[in-house]
Amino acid sequence: xxxxxxxRVPLDEFALTRTFASVPTLQVEAERxxxxxxxxxxxxxxxxxxxxxxxxxxxxxxxxxxxxxxxxGEREKRFYRMEWTAAVERVLELLLENGGVLTxxxxxxxxxxxxxxxxxxxxxxxxxESCEENGLSLGIDSIRGLDDGENARFGxxxxxxxxxxxxxxxxxxDVPRDATLSELATVLGISHxxxxxxxxxxxxxxxxxxxxxxxxxxxxxxxxLLN
Numbered sequence: 001x002x003x004x005x006x007x008r009v010p011l012d013e014f015a016l017t018r019t020f021a022s023v024p025t026l027q028v029e030a031e032r033x034x035x036x037x038x039x040x041x042x043x044x045x046x047x048x049x050x051x052x053x054x055x056x057x058x059x060x061x062x063x064x065x066x067x068x069x070x071x072x073g074e075r076e077k078r079f080y081r082m083e084w085t086a087a088v089e090r091v092l093e094l095l096l097e098n099g100g101v102l103t104x105x106x107x108x109x110x111x112x113x114x115x116x117x118x119x120x121x122x123x124x125x126x127x128x129e130s131c132e133e134n135g136l137s138l139g140i141d142s143i144r145g146l147d148d149g150e151n152a153r154f155g156x157x158x159x160x161x162x163x164x165x166x167x168x169x170x171x172x173x174d175v176p177r178d179a180t181l182s183e184l185a186t187v188l189g190i191s192h193x194x195x196x197x198x199x200x201x202x203x204x205x206x207x208x209x210x211x212x213x214x215x216x217x218x219x220x221x222x223x224x225l226l227n
Contacts, residue, residue: 001145003118005100005127008111008139015064015088020109022058023049030105031079040084041092041102048077064088094134098126111139160202163188167199 011017020026027048049055059065066083084092095102095116100123104115118124124143131138156164166188171178179187185195 001120003121003124004142004144005116005118005124006141006143007114007116008141009091009114010111010137011107011109013137014091014112015084016059016062016107017064018062019055019058019065020107023051023055025050026055026109028107030102040082040089041096042082042084042105044071044079044081046077046079052078090134091136094130094136095127098130099123100127113141156202156205160198160205163195163198164202164206 011020016028029046030042030044031046032042032044047055056068056070059068064085064087066085068083069081071079071081092102095114099119101117102114103117104113106113116127118127128138167173167179167184170184170187172181172184181195182192185192188195190198
């Protein structure tokens with residue numbers, strides 16, 4: 001089954017480290033990807049900043065960029081063609097050389113958030129192993145099947161999703177509660193301990209995939225993908 005890997009790479013292990021340090025409120029997102037084996041897998045980016053002059057001056061001095069050119073002159077959002085250095089291209093190669101496809105890449109200054117589509121779990125495993133063997137710090141946010149639907153978008157397994165809905169339905173979240181943890185465990189046919197752990201993981205995943213990502217690019221722990 002095709003698998004989607006959502007992950008983070010530290011700025012100082014990928015691209016535009018010095019530029020982000022020099023330009024406040026900078027947002028960069030890759031706008032086009034090409035297949036591995038081309039000159040670059042990430043040749044175009046969109047940039048949002050209050051000071052494009054400062055951005056371009058910083059890029060001129062950034063050791064991760066060979067050259068760049070602006071494709072338009074919009075005030076709020078501009079598009080650039082980027083020629084990356086070999087170090088940046090090597091990171092992209094590690095992500096793609098085993099058959100992965102990069103579908104998203106963006107940064108707000110803390111790290112790069114990347115989404116890689118793998119044809120199956122074997123490709124995913126080889127990709128992760130390649131990154132690990134070459135010292136790339138890959139922070140995993142989620143691993144999900146291509147057809148997993150909305151639950152996976154919030155980092156929830158099917159069991160976690162069902163449990164949270166049943167907890168809401170039976171008044172577990174009401175104040176005061178209409179159902180205790182033990183009563184809810186009986187309804188679901190699982191042990192008190194199993195229910196407690198499943199709720200904790202589900203709550204943790206929801207916070208990780210929603211609240212902690214709003215308006216920031218702070219580091220997140222990998223979501224709990226167990227039942």
